[in-house]
Amino acid sequence: MKHVTRKHILLSLLLSGVALCGVGFGTWHVVTRVNASADFSFGADTVLDVSKAIIVKDSWISKYFHPFEYNENGIVADGKSSNEGDLIVPILISLNTEKSSDGIYNNSQIESGSPLNFTFTISEVKTNSLLPHCNKLSYSVDAVDKIEGTEHKTAEVKDFTKDNGTIKADITFSDSNLLSNVAIVVGLYYHLSFDYSKYNFKANVFDKREDIDFKVRVFLNV
Amino acid sequence: MYKNSNRKLIIASLISLLVVPFSLSLGQGKWNIIKEDTVRFNDLFTEEPRSSTPVAYVDTNDAAHQYYTIEGALKAAKDDGGSNTIYVIPSETEGKCNTVSIIHDCEIAVGDTLILPYSGTEYLDETGTHGSGFADNNTNNRKIQISLNQNVKLTVNGGFIIGGVNGSGENPMGQASGAYCELVMHKGSSIIVNGGNEGNNGKLMCFGFIKEATADANTKITFNSGSSLITPIAFYDYSSGTKMTYMVANEVFPFKQYDVPSIRSEMVFKHGSILTGKLHLYGGNVKDINVQANLVATEGAFLNLTSSKSQISWKFKDRDLETTTSTMASHQSIIEISGTCQLGGIKVSLKLGEIFGKPVEKDIDSKNYYLPIPCGFDVSVQSGGIFTVPSSLKGAKFMPGSSLTVENGGAVAMDSGVLFYQSKTSSDGSSSLDDYDDGNKYPSSSPATFENYGVVYINSGFEGVIQTNSSTALLYLSNNYSSISDSKEGNSDATYSWGGAKGLINKNEAISSFEKQSKYNSSSDHWLPITKYTIKINAVSYSGALHYFPKFNSFFTYSLKSNDFEHKLDDLCQTTSSNALWNPSTISLNGAVFEGDYMKIVPVNDECREISANFSFENWVKITQNIEITVTAKK
Numbered sequence: 090m091k092h093v094t095r096k097h098i099l100l101s102l103l104l105s106g107v108a109l110c111g112v113g114f115g116t117w118h119v120v121t122r123v124n125a126s127a128d129f130s131f132g133a134d135t136v137l138d139v140s141k142a143i144i145v146k147d148s149w150i151s152k153y154f155h156p157f158e159y160n161e162n163g164i165v166a167d168g169k170s171s172n173e174g175d176l177i178v179p180i181l182i183s184l185n186t187e188k189s190s191d192g193i194y195n196n197s198q199i200e201s202g203s204p205l206n207f208t209f210t211i212s213e214v215k216t217n218s219l220l221p222h223c224n225k226l227s228y229s230v231d232a233v234d235k236i237e238g239t240e241h242k243t244a245e246v247k248d249f250t251k252d253n254g255t256i257k258a259d260i261t262f263s264d265s266n267l268l269s270n271v272a273i274v275v276g277l278y279y280h281l282s283f284d285y286s287k288y289n290f291k292a293n294v295f296d297k298r299e300d301i302d303f304k305v306r307v308f309l310n311v
Numbered sequence: 312m313y314k315n316s317n318r319k320l321i322i323a324s325l326i327s328l329l330v331v332p333f334s335l336s337l338g339q340g341k342w343n344i345i346k347e348d349t350v351r352f353n354d355l356f357t358e359e360p361r362s363s364t365p366v367a368y369v370d371t372n373d374a375a376h377q378y379y380t381i382e383g384a385l386k387a388a389k390d391d392g393g394s395n396t397i398y399v400i401p402s403e404t405e406g407k408c409n410t411v412s413i414i415h416d417c418e419i420a421v422g423d424t425l426i427l428p429y430s431g432t433e434y435l436d437e438t439g440t441h442g443s444g445f446a447d448n449n450t451n452n453r454k455i456q457i458s459l460n461q462n463v464k465l466t467v468n469g470g471f472i473i474g475g476v477n478g479s480g481e482n483p484m485g486q487a488s489g490a491y492c493e494l495v496m497h498k499g500s501s502i503i504v505n506g507g508n509e510g511n512n513g514k515l516m517c518f519g520f521i522k523e524a525t526a527d528a529n530t531k532i533t534f535n536s537g538s539s540l541i542t543p544i545a546f547y548d549y550s551s552g553t554k555m556t557y558m559v560a561n562e563v564f565p566f567k568q569y570d571v572p573s574i575r576s577e578m579v580f581k582h583g584s585i586l587t588g589k590l591h592l593y594g595g596n597v598k599d600i601n602v603q604a605n606l607v608a609t610e611g612a613f614l615n616l617t618s619s620k621s622q623i624s625w626k627f628k629d630r631d632l633e634t635t636t637s638t639m640a641s642h643q644s645i646i647e648i649s650g651t652c653q654l655g656g657i658k659v660s661l662k663l664g665e666i667f668g669k670p671v672e673k674d675i676d677s678k679n680y681y682l683p684i685p686c687g688f689d690v691s692v693q694s695g696g697i698f699t700v701p702s703s704l705k706g707a708k709f710m711p712g713s714s715l716t717v718e719n720g721g722a723v724a725m726d727s728g729v730l731f732y733q734s735k736t737s738s739d740g741s742s743s744l745d746d747y748d749d750g751n752k753y754p755s756s757s758p759a760t761f762e763n764y765g766v767v768y769i770n771s772g773f774e775g776v777i778q779t780n781s782s783t784a785l786l787y788l789s790n791n792y793s794s795i796s797d798s799k800e801g802n803s804d805a806t807y808s809w810g811g812a813k814g815l816i817n818k819n820e821a822i823s824s825f826e827k828q829s830k831y832n833s834s835s836d837h838w839l840p841i842t843k844y845t846i847k848i849n850a851v852s853y854s855g856a857l858h859y860f861p862k863f864n865s866f867f868t869y870s871l872k873s874n875d876f877e878h879k880l881d882d883l884c885q886t887t888s889s890n891a892l893w894n895p896s897t898i899s900l901n902g903a904v905f906e907g908d909y910m911k912i913v914p915v916n917d918e919c920r921e922i923s924a925n926f927s928f929e930n931w932v933k934i935t936q937n938i939e940i941t942v943t944a945k946k
Contacts, residue, residue, distance in 0.1 A: 301351065
């Protein structure tokens with residue numbers, strides 16, 4: 090009995106240790122450094138506060154994107170009614186978490202040359218009223234020394250899956266200078282189209298704009 | 312039982328040990344990071360939804376030409392390529408105002424005009440009488456309010472008209488007093504009005520109001536060369552034709568309370584741009600008097616920018632951001648001059664009455680009078696700026712409550728008479744500024760101030776107190792300087808003078824008069840007559856340990872030599888260590904008082920017995936001279 094209990098305890102401790110990997114990071118599910126190769130080294134005393142590595146919504150960065158404008162009738166483009174426009178989810182990525190007083194992020198600990206692989210999944214939490222109208226997805230990635238003056242270069246996402254209010258897309262982005270910059274700004278452009286003769290924008294969107302939530306899941310692989 | 316259980320547990324543990332690291336290495340990279348977050352639809356937008364009804368139209372008010380945004384209407388007009396008029400749609404409902412935000416940078420293209428009418432397509436009425444005071448005290452008058460959102464830039468290459476009904480039947484006159492439109496500029500927003508080819512210059516006309524959203528909004532309207540602004544100049548002391556006739560006959564300019572109150576944003580006028588004041592006065596007998604006077608231009612204006620790099624910043628403030636008070640008591644007009652600028656004048660053609668049914672008109676050019684600079688006008692000459700009151704004018708009088716400041720590096724040349732009124736009352740006490748104002752008494756009793764931190768040349772008549780708080784300012788009074796004794800007010804013969812140019816001359820002395828053909832150098836808050844001295848410093852030997860260097864005065868003889876006197880200063884020298892600063896607290900010299908100069912004594916090293924010192928007299932006697940003295944101390 091005594092012998093068996095010791096084994097149990099040892100194994101339980103091991104499994105508990107593994108399980109603890111995901112504890113303490115809030116909404117973070119997995120954070121791990123799998124291959125500590127020499128070209129991607131952190132100092133022994135480096136503490137990576139991953140809670141700030143990806144910022145899905147930030148009032149500061151969202152100022153640099155211009156999603157569609159709308160009124161209660163629908164989308165407004167160049168002052169006229171339009172049946173299409175881009176809904177943009179801005180994402181800021183910085184593997185170093187320092188954020189200076191002027192809002193600039195630093196990632197000087199990361200060496201350049203590493204490709205970035207993103208997987209984005211966005212789904213509507215309750216209303217399921219907008220994403221079914223998305224027929225095109227594009228993205229922009231900019232690596233910037235300073236966020237101000239960023240010019241977004243949009244590229245269309247060729248492969249994305251859409252399933253009743255949930256959209257998933259994989260993006261691989263490589264830039265030899267990418268990680269030598271201060272921050273990476275990603276914009277996900279969900280191009281929406283509406284047929285107002287069949288879709289009541291006011292009832293489904295305008296009047297519910299306080300309630301429409303999106304669940305955004307970002308998987309980043311460096 | 313236990314065995315079986317143990318086996319299962321061991322197998323499970325082994326699987327876990329194999330699977331967990333594998334799962335962590337998914338993606339074949341070095342870092343895998345997953346984040347889930349929930350964002351709200353509203354959080355993806357930094358701006359409120361647009362209007363659900365059209366806010367503007369291009370040329371024709373029908374569905375095809377209507378737009379939900381001003382930016383969209385401007386873009387459509389620009390893309391059209393022709394000359395279009397873009398109207399913002401005003402509220403036609405009593406007490407209602409249409410509000411629109413401009414949230415993106417936009418442009419009024421060459422040939423296009425953006426109009427904010429207060430009704431239909433009407434944007435200006437300058438006839439008859441409408442209301443009293445300023446229209447913005449009653450927001451029922453406001454028909455359109457446009458917000459220029461934070462950091463948004465509006466470029467005006469065509470025309471931009473902000474409508475308003477101008478002119479009341481009582482003082483103040485000329486301002487927006489009835490229905491009006493308003494542009495509110497938010498923090499960091501700006502308007503650029505560009506010049507262009509002939510006939511295509513950007514033009515802003517503001518007959519309503521341009522306000523700032525907050526006190527620290529720091530907004531700016533820049534008028535580049537060729538562009539122009541037309542906006543009301545308001546008069547607060549318009550008198551009857553009879554009274555004005557008396558004043559003009561008495562060689563008194565009939566207005567001393569006026570300003571440009573419709574725009575709160577800082578306005579920057581570059582050389583080649585024009586600010587025109589549009590004036591609508593109304594008299595019971597003479598009816599409408601409509602006058603335009605250039606206030607900023609390259610020539611013929613109130614302020615003339617005379618070099619290509621000169622510019623004027625003009626900012627109007629009142630105690631309340633949203634409303635304008637009917638007297639000038641809380642008004643401030645901050646005017647900053649950069650580059651070269653000449654004071655000019657204001658020309659108005661007034662109807663002074665009627666004879667046999669025909670109007671009696673009188674052209675009044677302020678160059679023939681002392682031009683009043685009103686209460687609340689705070690004029691400053693910036694570094695590098697040169698402001699001249701030319702000899703072609705009779706002169707200028709800074710009225711109580713106004714100021715002129717010459718900043719460090721700036722200069723003012725007064726080639727005609729300039730007065731800084733020290734009170735509202737004439738020299739003999741028989742007359743007051745209040746005696747001649749209809750409705751609005753003169754709103755300030757504070758002496759007009761004149762501060763000099765740069766260089767001032769007085770080459771003509773002058774009345775006022777010249778203040779400073781500097782160690783570098785200079786003041787020159789030429790042989791043509793004199794006091795002024797012919798400045799009058801109203802129709803009184805009483806004159807206003809205070810004994811000429813005065814100031815605090817020499818510390819601890821009462822304010823006294825400056826002399827003609829003399830030069831002064833500022834020293835803190837007072838002025839020192841500049842006399843050229845010869846400086847002679849004699850070094851003497853010292854024998855003793857360096858660290859016990861005794862009082863300096865034992866070893867040096869300092870002398871200042873003027874033409875006819877010599878004064879020894881050695882008894883005033885003090886130092887207690889080899890690194891001490893020598894600060895003569897006060898040096899009396901032939902009745903003058905000097906202070907603030909110092910000597911720093913620096914030992915070469917502890918062993919060396921040589922000490923060098925630089926003695927700068929730059930601020931002291933107005934000659935730049937560094938004298939190095941060497942003391943050889945013997946062991």
